[in-house]
Amino acid sequence: MKKTLALWAALTAVALFATGCTAADADTPDRTATPREAPTSGGPAAGHKTPDAPDARAAAYRKWGLKPFAPAPAPPAKKPVVRAPGGPVPVVSDIPTKDKVVFLTFDDGAEKDPGFVAMMRDLDVPMTMFLTDAAIRADYDYFAPLVAQGHGVANHTLTHPNLRTLSQEAQRKEICGQQSKLAKEYGKRPRLFRPPYGNWNESTRAAAGSCGVDAIVLWRESMQIKNMQYQRGDKKLHPGDIILAHFRGPSELKGTTMTEMTANLLRHIQEQGFTVARLEDYL
Template identity: 40%
Template structure:
């Protein structure tokens, strides 16, 4: 597939478990697709992976040009992780990030293959504990796995020792499960303080992330302009309407004239 061949390998209190701002005006995608959808048999390896999806889903999935070569951000040199809600770039790219891991939709891997775009998963250890192999399958589609703590506590205001335990413990466990220890981090709810960024750095996290758009129930919620801007980081979760959320994100990026890029490529 195109991207893997090239690479070889707030917001919302009521909306998200990660977010604490009032909900902006939503933009709604088309009819819902529930997580109870049956697994679709895989198409032959030589076929367009979209052919493995029901026609109704194929029609809702846009195609993208390859992302441009990444321009690296500058990280702080003061013993703290970088902090970004968007990547400071004029390149026509946006970044798809998905948090937690509680809902394990059977169509996710096929959607990822069919979309053939870079995706970053910020996984909570407790949320994936019942089926870590599910996310190994997503990793095999080209998705990358990063850190979202052990148990999803609000970190802001907690002691350095508490925050370091959650961040380092999450990274260590994910490294054991998926072969590569994470170097990027999202604090639960985006809530953080100076201690969070210092503990993240000391746990080997180069950068930590907030977001500019979020999705739930097939709707995209924007900050400011109702269009995805170059460099924006978009937040999803593994939730019952995962299929609708994912397609809504793809179409919002496509409508903005952007292409999904790999978040990790922009971090030195």
């Protein structure tokens, strides 16, 4: 594993854009594991190296049939969503902002398409991965280069249950257990959590808070294959919307690849005049 990490670090430096608790010990971070390399702050800009020449950036986007995004505005000096000390965990579907930005989130981790890693490297578009251990445990290393690119790692439980059917303690095991897994594999305990299916209750908030979660993140739109599903009647993006997608393969996408689905998603965002910002900069 250390050799794998060292190789990824070397490749990132040369070729890439310079980018829990267990049930028994719920509040104690894992201090014995050797984590994969991960940036400590900032979005992809913190670890990526944006191409110096506009032509190079445009060429990277043309490779995927896209046009470059407008630069995201500077992150707000004061985050618009903050958990008050000792207060309940906020639950958000969108971020209060006037910036014409949206936020990309990808769930589960079942599909591990190498092309998606290359796409995210080329486009330098920030996203947050809400990972489920049952979906990623067969190949934790797949996500290491995405982490090295600066993308966020967030919690989506150990086994993807409907949390509303579980006791608070059982929910705590699911959430805290995944906090520990992700901290061990990627070097940092997540601050964000998404309940499977978007199903949560007050026991979920209490359990998540006890595991060190700062926000429960839902969504406003979800990406299917070629089109998005909207929650609002106007069927339009709004500033601060959180968009849900999944690590999905051709069998689920009816022959479409994950990179094609993602390109479709990015076109929808551009067509409505939005750009993509880093979720962790706003909450």
